[in-house]
Amino acid sequence: MDRRDILAERPVESGRGFMPGVSINPARVLFTAGLTGRGPDGNLVSGGMGPQARRAFERLQAVLSKADARFDNAIKQLVYVTDIDAYNASGRAERNKFFGARPASTGLVVRRLADPAMLIEVELVVDLGGSPSGKPLLEKYNVESHGGDFYQGVIVNCGRLLYLAGQVANNPDGSVAGGGDWRRQAEKVYENLSHVLRAAGASPASAVKETTWVLSIDSWRRGGAPVRRDFYKGDFPASTLVEIPGLARPEFLVEIEVLAAIA
Amino acid sequence: MPFSTIATPEAKPVANYKMATRMDGGRLLYISGQVAWDASGNIVGKGDVRAQARQVFENLRGVLRAAGGDLASLMKITTYITKLEDFPAVAQARSEVFQGELPASTLIVVKSLFHPDFLIEVEGVAAV
Secondary structure: OOOEEEEEOOOOOOOOOOOOOOOOOHHHHHHHEEEEOOOOHHHHHHHHHHHEEEEEHHHHHHHHHOOOOOOHHHHEEEEEEOHHHHHHHHHHHHHHOOOOOOOEEEEEEEEOOOOOOEEEEEEEEEEOOOOOOOOOOOOOOOOOOOOOOOOOOOEEEEEEEEEEHHHHHOOOOOOOOOOOHHHHHHHHHHHHHHHHHHHHHOOHHEEEEEEEOOOOHHHHHHHHHHHHHHHHHOOOOOEEEEEEEEEEOOOOEEEEEEEEEOO | OOEEEEEOOOOOOOEEEEEEEEEOOEEEEEEEEEEEOOOOOOOOOOOOOHHHHHHHHHHHHHHHHOOOOOOHHHHEEEEEEOOOHHHHHHHHHHHHOOOOEEEEEEEEEOOEEEOOOOOOOOOEEEEO
């Protein structure tokens, strides 16, 4: 491990459980899907924010353990909540029980997560260290049979990371494809994604982590999710699906950002 | 520069950012979502998204410098705002800060950030 915490040490950061920046030598890096408070039966645990947060971190712990990692190896956390007051009252304390070292962090209040009753979703980037020699470029795995179209953890073994801008349904002339049509916008977004991946010598199977930002999760499931399934053909990335109130233009219904890796 | 830029004729950026960046070497730096805090922890520009954006990019630059890089080291940024109407002011502040092209970029309007006074948060990934 060769981690460096980048300190600013302003009063706002000390004691708040996160670091302004964390850098690593990216020999082996694990990207997790956004995990939530679903119990072993697949249903959301009862009791609100506290139990949901605890469960989300327990599930992340299982993903980390499978890669022989701990929370202290996390370099970045992204916490999505739908109720900030509930998080401050009973979510943050649960989180702090799991972490010793401080990762870089972003916290967002979003409109909705996969299930309308879901209050929190957390994703991590984790430094695994060690040698990538003899390992495949990508190791995708699950620790539960969740039935979803994603992997819970994807390890990149010494690949070159490829960061894509968030893709939207724009035509080369700058106009927006699809109007209010979810399926058409999804097709255009994935078409744009394939162009960019191809230009980088990558393919849909090269995707490591995907974040799908939509104006309506219900509409996305009907119109967009089938397009997504056709695109990945079973070789899914770790992923997060979030409902938000807006994107850069009012016409955009969906924006998808992908992190990929190539040898 | 420990990263390179990917461009395509078919999929084009909708503003002045890069479509994709590929890390070719160096260290991978993840930067926390930066908000308009000054060094004492006070919120700069309460109610003024342009002032907040300037402070946010200053803070981002501060973290990058502490890691041995600068704004040109950024491969990807994500800008979160709370109102779409604020986007033009944020775009202008970004153009003042980034001479030339931005890194690969995503813009999202969220319901809110972690404090009701925050109007903008920007996180980044860099190669340093």
